[in-house]
Structure formats: C-alpha cells, structure tokens
Amino acid sequence: MIRTQVVPIIWVVYSIACFYFVRPLRKFSYRALLTILPCMILILAGCHNLPYLHMKSVMIISFYWILAIRLIHLIVLSPERSSSLRSFAWELLGLFIPIIQCESKHSVIFDLVSGSVKLLLNHWIYRWFLSCEPSDSYARMAMFYVWTCTGTYVIDAQIVLVRLITQNRYTLLPFNNYPFLSKSIREFWGRRYNYFVHKLLKDSVFEPIHQTLSMSSALAALTTFFVSGLLHAHVAVSALGATSPLSSLMFFLLQGIACFLEMLLPVTLPRPIGILVTHIFILVTAPLYVGLYTNAGPNFFVLNAPLLSNFKWIPELPVPQFCSK
Numbered sequence: 001m002i003r004t005q006v007v008p009i010i011w012v013v014y015s016i017a018c019f020y021f022v023r024p025l026r027k028f029s030y031r032a033l034l035t036i037l038p039c040m041i042l043i044l045a046g047c048h049n050l051p052y053l054h055m056k057s058v059m060i061i062s063f064y065w066i067l068a069i070r071l072i073h074l075i076v077l078s079p080e081r082s083s084s085l086r087s088f089a090w091e092l093l094g095l096f097i098p099i100i101q102c103e104s105k106h107s108v109i110f111d112l113v114s115g116s117v118k119l120l121l122n123h124w125i126y127r128w129f130l131s132c133e134p135s136d137s138y139a140r141m142a143m144f145y146v147w148t149c150t151g152t153y154v155i156d157a158q159i160v161l162v163r164l165i166t167q168n169r170y171t172l173l174p175f176n177n178y179p180f181l182s183k184s185i186r187e188f189w190g191r192r193y194n195y196f197v198h199k200l201l202k203d204s205v206f207e208p209i210h211q212t213l214s215m216s217s218a219l220a221a222l223t224t225f226f227v228s229g230l231l232h233a234h235v236a237v238s239a240l241g242a243t244s245p246l247s248s249l250m251f252f253l254l255q256g257i258a259c260f261l262e263m264l265l266p267v268t269l270p271r272p273i274g275i276l277v278t279h280i281f282i283l284v285t286a287p288l289y290v291g292l293y294t295n296a297g298p299n300f301f302v303l304n305a306p307l308l309s310n311f312k313w314i315p316e317l318p319v320p321q322f323c324s325k
Contacts, residue, residue: 007046011064014038015071019088023079035075039068047238053296055304057239065231066200070095073204077212095200098173099162108163115156119308122150124317126306132323134297140323141286144294152176154307173199183274185258185281201228218260225256232289240292251288 022034043064050057070092074081082088104111125147132140152175159172173195182188190198201224210220229252233245242248258281269277293300308314 007042007064011042011046011067014042015089015092016085018071018075019082019085023075023082028076031076031079032072035072039071043068043234047234050238052239052241053300053303054239058235061235061239062231065234066095066197067092069200069204069227069231073208077204077208095196098196098199099170100173102163102166102168102171104163104171108160108168111156111160111163115153115160118150118153118156120315120317122147122153122306123309123314124319125150126301126309127316127319128323129301130298131319132297134295134299135323136287136291136295138283138286140294141290142283144290145282145286149176149179151306180279181271181275182278183269183271184262184278185255186262188278188282189255189259197228218263221259221263222253222256225252225259228252236289236292240296242292247288248292251285254285254288255282 018035022031025031025034043061046064047057047061050060074088074091082091125143128143129147155172155175159174163171175195177192177195179188179193182192205227206220206224209215209223210217215223226249229249232252233248236242236248237245268274
C-alpha cells in the first residue's frame with residue numbers, strides 16, 4: 001500500500017495529468033474509467049490505517065472524498081468548465097477557501113456574541129460528555145447534535161476576522177443557517193445544515209448529473225444522498241470503527257427518501273409542527289450514524305477536545321450530575 005504521506009503529492013500530479021490528458025478525451029466512458037478508478041485507489045491509500053475516533057481521521061477521509069467528487073465533476077461530467085490549468089485548480093480547491101461577498105444583515109458584534117454563546121454551550125456539553133458512559137439514547141444524540149452545531153464558534157471567529165480585515169466586503173461561507181428552525185427535511189439538508197458539503201454536492205453531483213445525464217431532479221437528489229452516504233459510510237468504518245458501512249449508508253438514503261416523499265406530497269405544515277416533525281424524524285434515524293459517536297463515549301471526546309477548552313479564563317457552566325441511559 002502506498003505510504004499515506006506520499007498520497008497528497010500523487011493527488012497533485014494525478015490532478016494535473018487529468019486536466020491535460022483525461023479531460024480532452026471525447027468518450028465519456030474513458031474519462032469516467034480513468035478518473036473514478038484512480039480516485040478510489042488514492043482514497044483507499046490515503047485513508048489506510050487511520051487512528052480510530054480521531055477527528056483528524058474524519059477530516060482526512062472527508063478531504064479526499066471531496067477532492068475526488070470535485071475531480072470527477074470537472075473531468076467526467078463537466079470537462080468544458082475549465083479552460084486553463086489555473087481556473088481548473090481554483091475550481092478544484094476553491095471549496096476549501098469559501099470566501100464570499102458579505103451580504104449579511106447582521107453586524108460583526110452579532111457574529112461575535114453568537115460565537116461566544118456557542119463556545120460556552122459547546123464546552124459545557126463537551127464536559128458533560130466526558131462524565132457520561134457510552135450510549136446511543138435519543139437524549140444523548142440530541143445533545144451531540146447541539147454540540148456539533150455550537151462547534152461552529154470557530155467559524156464564527158473566522159467570519160469576524162475576515163469581515164474586519166475586508167471592512168465588511170467579504171466573509172466566509174457559514175457552516176449552518178440555524179438548522180433548529182428547519183420545518184422540513186428538504187429545508188434542513190438543502191438550506192440550513194452544513195453549507196460546505198451541501199454546496200459541494202449540489203455543484204458537483206446534483207446539478208451535473210441532472211443536466212449531463214438528464215436525470216430527473218428527484219433521482220438526481222437520491223443519487224446525491226447516496227454519494228453522501230458512501231462518504232459517511234467510509235468515515236464510519238475507517239475512522240469510527242464501525243463493523244459495517246450499511247447503517248451509515250442507510251441513514252443518508254432515508255434522508256433522501258424523505259426529501260423525495262416531501263416533493264411528492266407538498267404538504268405545508270405550520271412552522272412549529274414542521275420543526276417538531278422534522279427533528280423527530282432526524283432523531284429517530286440518528287442511531288444509524290450519529291450513534292457511532294455517542295456510543296464511543298468519553299473515549300471520543302478525550303481525543304477531540306474543542307478549541308480553547310483548556311483556557312481557564314473562559315467561564316464554565318455547571319455540568320449536570322445525570323447521564324441519560
């Protein structure tokens with residue numbers, strides 16, 4: 001197996017070779033074979049023997065999958081999109097530098113206060129998880145959901161910094177847009193949760209296969225959730241120690257099926273009821289994937305302390321003395 005330290009260099013060389021030698025090929029099947037197969041090999045090589053339960057392992061796997069998805073998009077599905085190596089490189093790597101024009105209606109002070117509140121809540125939940133035994137109870141997974149969402153205080157700090165430096169001309173793409181307010185599964189995954197992955201999957205999976213392969217929007221959406229499921233299934237097995245990838249894949253397929261059913265049955269529920277139904281569905285299906293994190297218990301959280309968690313000057317909220325079973 002190729003040493004993982006060499007894999008990033010091979011990715012660079014291979015990407016350049018794809019631009020000059022694979023992209024100009026007229027036959028779709030040739031481009032697909034010469035792009036997808038090497039990408040699979042490089043993903044497996046780069047993610048070989050990663051340590052379990054480390055967020056670094058999760059990030060490495062995600063990074064290689066994102067790179068592969070984008071490369072397949074630019075070489076196989078949309079070879080005409082880039083006319084120069086420079087534009088190709090920006091299309092390939094631009095997702096990792098998500099600087100956008102600032103159109104926020106909120107002030108920098110709002111972002112700063114929001115990030116501070118998230119920091120306090122995130123550290124409080126983290127210390128609570130350290131004191132609890134492994135469990136995949138719904139209460140534990142709900143807390144993990146809040147912990148994940150409040151962990152974006154790091155991005156909020158970066159947003160404040162970029163806005164100050166550019167005098168509000170630019171900002172960073174936010175990670176979330178208040179996912180707690182989602183009144184449907186489509187709204188949750190499409191407009192509120194994890195903009196970064198959503199933008200990647202929309203630009204590089206949904207739209208290209210919808211247009212290039214003439215798939216219906218419903219089938220293209222299901223395919224997009226399937227690709228997302230493959231990524232997370234790999235994370236489950238290689239980074240979280242899951243014995244099978246099927247449950248993680250099933251979680252994302254269920255989300256895609258739910259979105260498909262919402263398209264077929266466009267029933268508009270009152271917002272409070274819609275929010276409740278949406279989060280009940282996500283919570284009920286969460287054990288298929290999120291349960292891998294909460295079942296790891298303190299072992300996972302000891303290895304993945306949030307940023308600034310050791311700073312004594314940050315106020316500490318009292319940790320509850322109970323743990324859900």
